[in-house]
Amino acid sequence: MELFAGGGGLAIGMEQAGLESILLNEMDKHACATLRHNRPDWNVIEGDIANVDFTQIEEEVDILTGGFPCQAFSYAGKSLGFEDTRGTLFFEMARAIKETQPKVFLAENVRALLTHDDGRTLETIKSVIDELGYELVEPRVLKAIFYKVPQKRERLILVAIRKDLAQKVKFHWPSPYRKVMTLRDAFYAGELYDTDVPESEGQLYPERKREIMEHVPQGGYWRDLSDDLQREYMGGSYFLGGGKTGMARRLSLDEPSLTLTTSPAQKQTERCHPIETRPLQVREYARIQTFPDNWEFKGSKNAAYKQIGNAVPVNMSKALGHSLVRLLNDIESLEQPTTGNA
Ligand SMILES: C[S@@+](CC[C@H](N)C(=O)[O-])C[C@H]1O[C@@H](n2cnc3c(N)ncnc32)[C@H](O)[C@@H]1O
Known part of the structure; x- marks a missing residue:
């Protein structure tokens, strides 16, 4: 039960x-x-x-x-x-x-x-x-x-x-x-899955955010941006200092993902796709939580992210x-x- x-x-x-x-x-x-x-x-x-x-x-x-x-x-x-x-x-x-x-x-x-x-x-x-x-x-x-x-x-x-x-x-x-297991195991055919991750729906970044995120390398975060871009992206938080390693974070294929949350693109808990500059798609999210590919999520894509992030x-x-x-x-x-x- x-x-x-x-x-x-x-x-x-x-x-x-x-x-x-x-x-x-x-x-x-x-x-x-x-x-x-x-x-x-x-x-x-x-x-x-x-x-x-x-x-x-x-x-x-x-x-x-x-x-x-x-x-x-x-x-x-x-x-x-x-x-x-x-x-x-x-x-x-x-x-x-x-x-x-x-x-x-x-x-x-x-x-x-x-x-x-x-x-x-x-x-x-x-x-x-x-x-x-x-x-x-x-x-x-x-x-x-x-x-x-x-x-x-x-x-x-x-x-x-x-x-x-x-x-x-x-x-x-x-x-x-x-x-x-790493993100590579989640996204490509191998020990965890027989096929590469299927294409699915997902959120997108607003244009300016995408332009800024382009500059973050795999495994990097806001500190990897130029000082100008750091100031623009972080706004007031720039002056607070501290780690905030979740901000403007891009995941790395060679590491496990950071913990997923109920939304794929929040400012404090960014998890940008390792290679493409966009938030993770629904099926990528599901694989990181090791759901089978044939397990379908009902509701809007945001409802799907929520069900997956909570699991x-x-x-x-x-x-x-x-x-x-x-x-x-x-x-x-x-x-x-x-x-x-x-
Ligand atoms: C952390 S999630 C559970 C995730 C689940 N164990 C899994 O592995 O996918 C908690 C769930 O409790 C549900 N919930 C919260 N309050 C509830 C209530 N009063 N009665 C029934 N369900 C409730 C929420 O809708 C949410 O889906």
Whole structure:
């Protein structure tokens, strides 16, 4: 069961690892259209999670997954329990867990959750997980580049096992792949894809911005411009100094991409194509997140960029999915009566 499913990054990876989905919830209509178009068999519940009654689910839920958007809890000088987190999206995920009692759940989030509200948000999440009857595996920040993803994305992963099972099994984190993929692997036929990236729609730069970006070399950024162009491009920020290595940034074919955002050409997080002077196209975006080429995104091109930029990279999700399948197999072997004398 997948919550906050978006355009399906986490869900496809789980499917590729062999898991079957019984329900996906998402409130964005374009993301839902994407899920339904690509997987007509999936049970996509469109709407606010707060309105979903999980007690109606008849199937046994082995695994619940989802990336709840991170929000602050409001404290009144006391530590919070499950009921006190009401009104947040974490509460809704916790409620889904309470109502379906999955054997295991996986929650993904941004690294910043570790330090959000001086660590109090994560502490509250941990104590609610305990209150729900789950044992949390020590959370880890996984780097996508170690899981066949040509992108420097990081995600915080929480895995928890129902307490009646937790003492008998152990979760094994996925092992890193032997090679780091680069943008070249994303765009050209090779180990990741059988063909070069297909042509697709994409944003364009305004004329003057394109003229300026022409001067940035692969892997370079605004500091590689002449002083005049730096002043023109940076405006007031020119005088602020500092790194700002995301500004006027052009990606390099020989490195993994920087983390994609929900829009391909924002001033602070520019990711210009390595060779052509334009923002990345939709299918290039999708490949950097390791979506299959035949996974279509519904809605406008901006809706597509958003679904892709929000996703858990498919290959990282698949690696996690394999770890979850292994864990479920271990749980199932405990439940089988032993046969023979061996
Ligand atoms: C970070 S994205 C999830 C991406 C997804 N895990 C993937 O791998 O593609 C978070 C999603 O939560 C959805 N969302 C936010 N609030 C919601 C709510 N109240 N009910 C249902 N979905 C919600 C957003 O529309 C967004 O698509």
